[in-house]
Amino acid sequence: MKNVGFGCSNFSLAVYIENKPAIVAYENLDVIKPLSTGEIQHIGLECGNGWRKVFNVYSKLLYALDLDWFKFACAAPSWQAYRDQHLLQQGSATALLFSPPVINHDSQALHIISGKTYANKLLLAGKINSGLIWLDEQFAIDVKSRLIVCPYFDYRQLSNEKIDRVADYLIQLVKTK
Template structure:
């Protein structure tokens, strides 16, 4: 897919929906790379890409390698309001961002040990605070990974 609304795998396991685009997106779309995205943008984007890798990495402790070598082969960033029909799972970060999508959260239930995160397994929808370290600590990421694992997100 070559659109400035989308960066990453054509059929991603996980799409992170964000309300704003990074710098040099048109160049990045042609050759998606987390390293190029980080180099062309602020520390803010490094945090977003790192959190995406921590959640999506098939092996929790190997998220750095996953981020640097294969993140955009298995995941994507999407910037338009509305869900893409090519993704296995959808991750919307931030309450303001969620408002762009209407009533998607009507079937989502908070995680027992982490009420700031909601999941709707039927829609394969993950709702979290905005992807920033202050709001998505390693502890919160671990709760997200545990929930996604219960629904078969990670390959066995």
């Protein structure tokens, strides 16, 4: 199995989402495609507010991370500028993947599954290890796989408070390896 989606193939943080944007250019995507400047805006315009929210929440999460451990926020003066100038581009170390997680236990990469429903589908299909420990109804963690399940990347489901929780869980994963 290989990773398919947007971003940097040499990612340190990957978010897994069930669907990809309904744009003909991405229909047969079978690699990790680095986005170019302006492509996130184009996807938002073509595919609607839901995709804008996904990109916004992803960028906000990167800005919520502790600078002692993660340097994403050093690349731009705001989460909006990071989204527009760096997120999912070559060299960003970020990925948004439409394929199931491919976990390499020798890698330092961190993995986030966006949405409990998607995580449960992956579990039932045997696409991810059942080593997840559910912390509550919305969050799960697998320390060995460096994997977190969180609410879907949408403002209503993954509020700023919950983004901070994900950021805290990511720090826990980094510190335990």
